[in-house]
Amino acid sequence: MEITLRLEIATMTSGPGRPPETKHSPWLILGVLCLGFFMILLDTTIVNIAIPDMIDRLGASLDQILWILNAYILVYAVLLITSGRLGDLYGAKRLFILGLIIFTLASAACGLAQNPGQLIAFRVIQGVGGALLTPQTLSVLTVIFPPERRGAAFGIWGAVAGVATVAGPTLGGWLVTNWDWRWIFYVNVPVGIIALIMAVIVMPDLRLNRRHQLDYVGTLLITISLFLICYGLIEGQSHDWGKAWGPITIPMIIGAGVIVLAIFLWQQYAQRNREPLVPFRIFADRNFSLMNGVVAAIAFGMLGLFLPLIIYLQSVLGLTALQAGLAVAPMSLVSMFVAPLAGRLSDKTGGKWVLFFGLSLWVVGLSIVVFSAQVNSNRGDLIPGLLVAGLGLGCTFAPLQTIAMRNVQPQVAGAASGMINTTRQLGGVIGSAAVGALLQNQLVTQLTDSAQTNATALPPDQQGRFIDAFKSASSGSLEVGAGQSGAALPPNTPQAIVELALKTFHEGFTAAMKSTMVLPLIVLAVATLTVLFVRNGGKASPPSAPAATTGKVSPETTRVDS
Template identity: 70%
Template sequence: MTIPQDSGVSQAGRRANPWLVLFVLCLGFFMILLDTTIVNIAIPDLIDDLGASLDDILWILNAYILVYAVLLITAGRLGDIHGPKRLFMLGLVLFTVASIACGLAQSPEQLVAFRIAQGVGGALLTPQTLAVITTIFPAERRGAAFGVWGAVAGLATVTGPALGGWLVSEWGWRWIFYVNVPVGVLALALAAVFMPDLRFHRRHRLDLSGTGLVTLGLFLLCFGLIEGQSHDWGAVWGPVTIPMVIGAGVLVLAVFVWQLHARRDDEPLIPLRLFADRNFSVMNGVVAAVSFGMLGLFLPLTIYLQSVLGLSALQAGLTTAPMSAMSMVFAPFAGRLADGRHGRWALLGGMTLWTVGLTAVILTAQPGSDRGDLMPGLLVAGLGLGFVFAPLQTIAMRGVEPRQAGAASGVINTTRQLGAVIGAAAVGALLQAQLATSLAEQARTNAAGLPEGVRERFTEAFAHMGSGGMEVGAGQSGAHLPPGTPGPITELAHTTFQQGFTTAMKVTTALPLAVLALAALSVLLVRSRPAPVTIPDQPTPAPTTTDPVTADH
């Protein structure tokens, strides 16, 4: 029998207040996403307090996102098997306890281990949010719900630096982890009471071989992309190189896809029939591009705000706050549009405005700019971003059967994280290459009037900066000048860095902007009216002797 998708929603889900459930889901989801960006702002304090090396810092930042990205698909499937409520609450408990442990860490090694535990908790929680929203909201209200969810996703991404800057400045770096505790406890209590325990008649099985293959493949791919720049894309373990690690990851993922096809009549980890829906396939590409563009653009832009414009970490975070505010204001409206026939055009308009706004920000950015010069572009970008998340999620999940919502959510969230990893790696590598060129050229130009011996040392300082690491704190020049360097030369070094970095940033950001523009065009491939879905089984609340809405067993 062919029926509308939303008829599969359980009576427990219907009796539960879906907007209250959405609030609980967004509370947990906000906390998880916030931790992908909030830690960056505490790097100087971590180095000073824990005696962390550069490699330690890289792993403190990346251990979380690596584990998070690798486990999302498996966690989504586990939600289908054991019920999204159980996995959501388990993820909350693990993430909250791991946050306490992170705040108590006494060494870089301890902090890396606890960040891994945070990543596991976040991966268990995240896919359940989309799965529950897809199941408890009827189709005509789902877009508005995704609008709220999308606003939270955008808010968490751009709020991290500002909130982290305030916490580090006022309370110390440990509070970027402790702040999760009251939020996690509140979300856990509300989830226990208000989330329906949704189940299906069909008994699911976990595809163990598929789980192993996708976990190994994604780990190798993400590890290679994250570590590539720090190893100069060369050797990482003896004769093993970064390209070999990435190639092995791609090969393992290819075997995983073959295994999915071979088990298509059984119950593979990812039902390939999900990708028979053109809208789901296209939206996976778009969500990867959105993350690629967001991480790829904010990496150089954050450095520009602090090192070129001389803003503090908190000031740099607050500069992007208006964009976040615009996104929050318009996301619910975009969700209502997505509930009707205009979801495709809302998404196309949002992607276009976001790309145009960010392009304006990059073109406006000059060494002598101030925050006000960037504001028009940021506001346009925020308006566009508000029209991206809700239509994107609504279009992606509209044709998904509720019993496969966990698997679909795991796939699309994994795609989002892979886009972020690839974007950060690609833009980071390109930025380093452009800096090596533009800083050296700018140093040679600006040093023309210096005495010959000083000129040589001046240009060498910037050559080292371009090929090595770079300091990105407010007011720093980035060059490794010796102690006691005269003031005029130090000032010239700062001017050189401002000019060279701005030039490198403009060239580098052409890549993420091109990716966003291509994603905007791909929205035209979306079908306005997807075919109705045939659902062989219905979700039902877990057996209970009391209120089915609050049952939790």
């Protein structure tokens, strides 16, 4: 069945700024989009919890493990902008379904991998599928929901995003504990099949009948730029921010990526009157530009905070992988229930003060978590802060998307969605790299200080070796598994020294973690203040009419194939 709707320059047949009619309920379509989106985001965090099992069963080295984790994120981040634009050109439904097929097949292949090389290759393919799918979710929601109901839709979408990000360790811990690492990939297969069948049946085929062409030069430039920047940030720590490829250093790689990015921006500006990959007019809206910065800060804070916190839960508090995942579950549960309510409130108020309130609570809640994390703490001590943080987090997703996408025209919804998702991923990559580097630096200082303090309990002839063991560990061979002492001790080390080493590690790591987590809290606080510059304008208003891309005014047609 094909429904054809004519788009004049200022109006649609369904009314000014109204969405096109679809065969199925927009809420059912939202459910399909969220199912696919949940699966994609889950894979960014679920793999971390399976690292020990992969090392044991797959025989993977540390470098290979790092690429198993990061190959997916790298490809995913690099291709998001291009995939968003492809959705604009060829239809969001086609790209969503193609992404689902690629991701589901790649997940099955990951589970069947027989060596680390195969798993890395299949993770790259997973990243391609995820990048094709993700931008289509926001662009479709922007088109099928009227402005005054988008907040509620974005609230549900945001709840899924929050739960997927935080639930990865919990679900992954359960799967690894009861089966093995392969099931963190096999679980995607039935979910992917269900989402694929529903997408074919339910999703409308929204396409603008215009003569389009892809900006190949822009696509090549942004791909090279993001690859170099992401690669440098991901690999920086493992190369000690020094040489990576022969005489080429990590700073040189990142610098080259920044230069190519500048060339890309110049090229996009030069093409602004044609069809650039990133239409500059989406940045003319102050709110969209501000929300790109805020979403990057949120990703920076989320991944940056959880990196040391998850290690603390397992290494200092001695929790298992599943227990560590369950320890942060209260935050995700609160966020899941609050997000839809925040979405409805954003519809009524415009979202500015909901977002400001949410970010403020998130900063306060995470500050309570940092304050409560002591050497002798338990899971219960962290719950109050996590509950406050979850309440705040639930109030961020919906208003952020409502503010960002409120005035985005349907013709560039895919590009805008791809842009804001790319910004989110880059914020996460930068957050992980920056917090990881700072944590390493703090460990050098804090572990050494703790070792010098506790070494006084040892005979004088053993004090120097004890301190040197921690200096060496904090410089690159740190063991952070549950029950580890943080330093490599000989097999026959007396129990008293083992316990002293464990005490030293717990004190040193806790102090280093608390100092490190100040950085993401500062970034989040700045993002909170940024929200004050948002133009609220009350309720969401219909997007402005699309501007003609050529000199003459001509009607456009939106096809909705159901």
